[in-house]
Amino acid sequence: MRILQSKSIANQVDEILLERIRGGVYLPGSRIPSESELSDELGVSRATVRTALAKLAANGFILRKQGDGTYVNEHIHETSAHFGNLWDLAELIAGNGYQPSIRFLSMERRPATEKEALVLALEEGEELICLRRLFYADQQAVILADNVIPFSLLCEPIEKIDGKLHIRDIFEQYFHQKISFVLTDIRSTVLEADAHEFLSGESGRAILQLQTIFYEKNNLPLALGVNIFDDSFLHLSLAQAWN
Amino acid sequence: MRILQSKSIANQVDEILLERIRGGVYLPGSRIPSESELSDELGVSRATVRTALAKLAANGFILRKQGDGTYVNEHIHETSAHFGNLWDLAELIAGNGYQPSIRFLSMERRPATEKEALVLALEEGEELICLRRLFYADQQAVILADNVIPFSLLCEPIEKIDGKLHIRDIFEQYFHQKISFVLTDIRSTVLEADAHEFLSGESGRAILQLQTIFYEKNNLPLALGVNIFDDSFLHLSLAQAWN
DNA sequence: TTTGCTTTTATGTCAGACAACTTGCATGAA
DNA sequence: TTCATGCAAGTTGTCTGACATAAAAGCAAA
Secondary structure, eight states: OOOOOOOOHHHHHHHHHHHHHHHTSSOTTOEEOOHHHHHHHHTSOHHHHHHHHHHHHHTTSEEEETTTEEEEOTTGGGOSBOTTOTTOHHHHHHHTTOOEEEEEEEEEEEEOOHHHHHHTTOOTTOEEEEEEEEEEETTEEEEEEEEEEEGGGOOSOGGGOOTTSOHHHHIIIIIOOOOOEEEEEEEEEEOOHHHHTTSOSOTTOEEEEEEEEEEOTTSOEEEEEEEEEOTTTSOEEEEEEOO | OOOOOOOOHHHHHHHHHHHHHHHTSSOTTOEEOOHHHHHHHHTSOHHHHHHHHHHHHHTTSEEEETTTEEEEOTTGGGOSBOTTOTTOHHHHHHHTTOOEEEEEEEEEEEEOOHHHHHHTTOOTTOEEEEEEEEEEETTEEEEEEEEEEEGGGOOSOGGGOOTTSOHHHHIIIIIOOOOOEEEEEEEEEEOOHHHHTTSOSOTTOEEEEEEEEEEOTTSOEEEEEEEEEOTTTSOEEEEEEOO
16 A cells, blocks of 8 residues: 655645635635734744745635735635546535536446557557546536546555545545646537437536546646537636736 | 835745746646745745745645645646636746747727726716737747737826736836736637738637736736637636645 | 757746845833 | 824734754665
């Protein structure tokens, strides 16, 4: 059993602060405690707090003003996704104000297609695990999510896989891998037959497709995900800081 | 003439490093100089270099490995946009491997619609400047860009506005405002008549619409932009670091 | 060749100090 | 009272130096 390195202190601070912003402890538009106060409260150095705040600022969660303070972005509630979690579908749904849930549809083993082999740096025909899941917003099916992962990466018996887990946790628990970064392609397409079976809306309407490649820290591709959803129901909005 | 505060040192370092990555000085997958070397070379402290690197890492440009070094993301060339510049259409075109250019189509003054007034925090009927521009990839028209800005913010004679400038520079030069952050809504829609006049492709095909709201540092909305383009020609791909 | 240890080098974290900037208050003049 | 000026306090930005932690590189022994 491989040991996964624990998160860095700065990333833990980042998560704590993000949780407070999302949870309403720090309200939109309000000023959050100063760097010194946070470093005292959390028992870490000011440098570490600054590292965490820099990341939050880069992702548009907070605005920093020299000589004044750090403020929570007023428009947080208007954005459904953020740069750290464009591929986090549950958060995308939550960001739209719905209660997310996941329904496991199917899991199968099959050889990789030419395109999949190319993207995942495999030989054509190598075996893949195909995971098909459906994301719900409250009771409404909204996102059809397909993930393909090389079978050779699997560390645990395939029967143990819990199809309702977060993709990040699936990798940690069954593949002993950490996702280091992702590459997402956003496309406009139309609702076709196979997806129409699961998602509501008239066939032929314009929908969004998020095609995501997951990588681990050494640039090795871990998985390919294709997620489609109706953007008239679920909005994809992003905040970004400039400067 | 208002003085625009010069950029912070960390942001200048950030720009220098980003330019080197884009310009191929630091090649994809390669290790860039250490923090100490950079701080020596650029004449700033290691803390400042770290601030710049933290931002680049948050935006997926680089990967940092403790005990090893800092590496340029190998897949930089596969991404057309980045979190710092989703609304930067010229860079989006350049990221797709084309030479971007801007054609100024029209500029007019008219009262704000109800929806525009709401988004821009204006009274309904207040005057707007409407800027319509067409972005080219090499010789091909690819993005139709509409921007509306409250007329009351204008500091210079309207005749002086150069419609070919970057939106950022338009704000700096004619409105004496700095864009602090932006909020972008990504939607899937179909190519309709008025846009079809400028963009190629059959009418009714699925295209992407980027709707962007620009804010200054005090959360005052500066402008509303609506950009539509055919994502079969121009890809919208984003990199994001996790952890 | 392989394995295990040591050395080197890089990023991560810490502490303290000062600079640059903003805000609000107090003071004083009109 | 009203307004302008200047001061003080607080916050983020930058600097310096040090040590902790982790990974790669080199070396030596099996």
